[in-house]
Amino acid sequence: MLIVRHLWTIVLLPLLAAVSVSVCAIAADKPNIIIFLVDDMGVMDTSVPFLTDADGEPMVYPLNEWYRTPSMARLAAQGTRFSTFYAQSVCSPTRATVMNGQNATRHATTQWIAPHSNNRGQFGPQAWNWSGLKKADVTLPRVLQGAGYRTLFLGKAHFGPVGSEGEDPLNLGFDVNIGGAAWGQPKSYYGQDHYGNHPKYGEKVTHQVPHLEAYFDTDTFLTEALTLEANKEISKSIEAGEPFFLLMSHYALHAPFHSDPRFAPNYAGSDKSKQAQAFATLVEGMDKSLGDIMDHLEILGVAEDTLIFFLGDNGSDAPLGGTHKVASSAPLLGKKATHYEGGMRVPFIAAWAKANAANIEQQRLPIAQGRIQAQLGTIMDLYPTILEVAGATNPAGHIYDGYSLSKLLCGQSDEAHPDVFLMHFPHAHRSKYFTSYRNGDWKLVYHYFPEMNKQSSHYELFNLKDDFAESQNLADSNPKKLHAMVQAMVAQLEAEEALYPVDADGNELRPILPSI
Numbered sequence: 001m002l003i004v005r006h007l008w009t010i011v012l013l014p015l016l017a018a019v020s021v022s023v024c025a026i027a028a029d030k031p032n033i034i035i036f037l038v039d040d041m042g043v044m045d046t047s048v049p050f051l052t053d054a055d056g057e058p059m060v061y062p063l064n065e066w067y068r069t070p071s072m073a074r075l076a077a078q079g080t081r082f083s084t085f086y087a088q089s090v091c092s093p094t095r096a097t098v099m100n101g102q103n104a105t106r107h108a109t110t111q112w113i114a115p116h117s118n119n120r121g122q123f124g125p126q127a128w129n130w131s132g133l134k135k136a137d138v139t140l141p142r143v144l145q146g147a148g149y150r151t152l153f154l155g156k157a158h159f160g161p162v163g164s165e166g167e168d169p170l171n172l173g174f175d176v177n178i179g180g181a182a183w184g185q186p187k188s189y190y191g192q193d194h195y196g197n198h199p200k201y202g203e204k205v206t207h208q209v210p211h212l213e214a215y216f217d218t219d220t221f222l223t224e225a226l227t228l229e230a231n232k233e234i235s236k237s238i239e240a241g242e243p244f245f246l247l248m249s250h251y252a253l254h255a256p257f258h259s260d261p262r263f264a265p266n267y268a269g270s271d272k273s274k275q276a277q278a279f280a281t282l283v284e285g286m287d288k289s290l291g292d293i294m295d296h297l298e299i300l301g302v303a304e305d306t307l308i309f310f311l312g313d314n315g316s317d318a319p320l321g322g323t324h325k326v327a328s329s330a331p332l333l334g335k336k337a338t339h340y341e342g343g344m345r346v347p348f349i350a351a352w353a354k355a356n357a358a359n360i361e362q363q364r365l366p367i368a369q370g371r372i373q374a375q376l377g378t379i380m381d382l383y384p385t386i387l388e389v390a391g392a393t394n395p396a397g398h399i400y401d402g403y404s405l406s407k408l409l410c411g412q413s414d415e416a417h418p419d420v421f422l423m424h425f426p427h428a429h430r431s432k433y434f435t436s437y438r439n440g441d442w443k444l445v446y447h448y449f450p451e452m453n454k455q456s457s458h459y460e461l462f463n464l465k466d467d468f469a470e471s472q473n474l475a476d477s478n479p480k481k482l483h484a485m486v487q488a489m490v491a492q493l494e495a496e497e498a499l500y501p502v503d504a505d506g507n508e509l510r511p512i513l514p515s516i
């Protein structure tokens with residue numbers, strides 16, 4: 001009997017060892033992937049210059065000198081950043097796009113999702129996707145789960161309203177959810193306030209951040225608590241030998257602009273408002289989080305095997321100046337929720353957490369270091385880029401609108417990647433009922449006027465190469481270009497099955513072609 005058992009051991013052990021080695025080899029072939037998504041972070045809310053001069057050299061503006069983001073600078077030095085990267089103008093549309101790679105026009109979550117009521121607005125399309133993402137939807141984390149990843153969600157979700165399937169990231173392909181709920185902002189950033197869960201708020205409180213009881217009544221700022229929890233989950237994945245996908249989705253920099261005491265002294269001497277100073281502390285706390293995660297990856301010895309995509313989810317909401325002015329995103333015009341560049345331009349950096357040209361995974365995607373890519377990229381591009389890096393396959397029948405960024409990240413131009421971005425917003429916010437369409441150097445903004453209860457139109461046409469601050473409307477002086485741009489915009493709206501604003505009688509308002 002003993003001999004038999006021994007024989008089994010002799011036969012089985014090498015087999016088990018072989019299986020074990022094989023699994024490890026597969027795991028090692030898959031890089032860890034982090035999307036570091038910062039809420040309401042515009043392209044100018046950082047000390048890292050993203051905008052460039054005509055020669056592609058970075059331009060430092062006063063806002064770059066105001067903010068402090070050394071960890072972003074560290075990441076940018078190791079990777080490639082984009083001078084022109086587009087997200088949607090508000091939260092939920094971008095968040096759904098991160099998850100499914102579709103333009104908001106197609107996934108139809110075209111407005112931010114209010115937690116308790118359908119906020120389509122008086123003239124918004126009835127069929128817009130207020131209920132957000134569903135259990136059955138194709139999502140990036142679910143596809144990555146299928147490719148062997150442990151999927152981690154930390155922070156602000158805002159994928160669906162209260163009581164919907166999309167309210168809980170665990171329904172959408174994540175193995176872990178810490179902090180994610182229907183809320184688009186926290187009630188409080190402070191541990192002393194229990195991040196909005198404190199009894200002092202009463203029973204009808206909303207916007208309380210879940211899962212952070214361990215930090216109640218401490219001085220731990222929300223951004224820090226989420227970072228500590230993220231690093232714990234990263235450690236668990238490494239200990240388990242599983243590659244991880246982390247959507248590190250900070251509540252910062254969204255209002256309320258609560259000052260982070262750790263950084264407040266850095267701005268106290270400024271002549272800027274208390275609100276602007278508090279906003280700057282949110283920026284610096286977010287940046288510390290990035291640095292802490294990068295340090296943790298190095299300590300664990302997995303920085304070389306970890307790819308980081310850093311970006312904001314819409315244009316800046318910095319409390320500086322007027323909504324439709326050159327202010328919060330200076331030198332760009334406008335801020336979050338507007339149709340101008342300040343509403344939709346976000347920072348984007350992609351880098352290995354520690355560059356090493358000898359690393360096999362990095363040889364497959366040798367991201368150019370310290371480089372600024374001038375060709376435009378969009379939020380839709382994350383989905384196909386990450387699937388490619390992870391060796392995952394897009395499920396049959398799932399349409400996505402992005403293009404792989406891999407050539408652009410490696411310092412090349414890519415003719416297959418179109419210089420086009422369509423942003424469709426058939427709702428009312430700071431800017432109302434508009435579609436903007438970027439194509440090459442040109443940008444068209446089409447305004448619908450449902451309030452007038454009849455078809456009416458207004459066009460803005462800018463040449464961003466000559467006029468990045470959108471100061472000169474060329475719609476009247478260049479009718480040929482205007483016509484061509486509206487035609488191309490309409491074609492893309494149709495291809496993506498856009499839903500349009502309606503007039504008071506419920507009639508759909510489609511864009512009107514201008515006469516030539």
Ligand SMILES: [Ca+2]
Nearest residue numbers: 039040091313
């Ligand atoms: Ca946002």
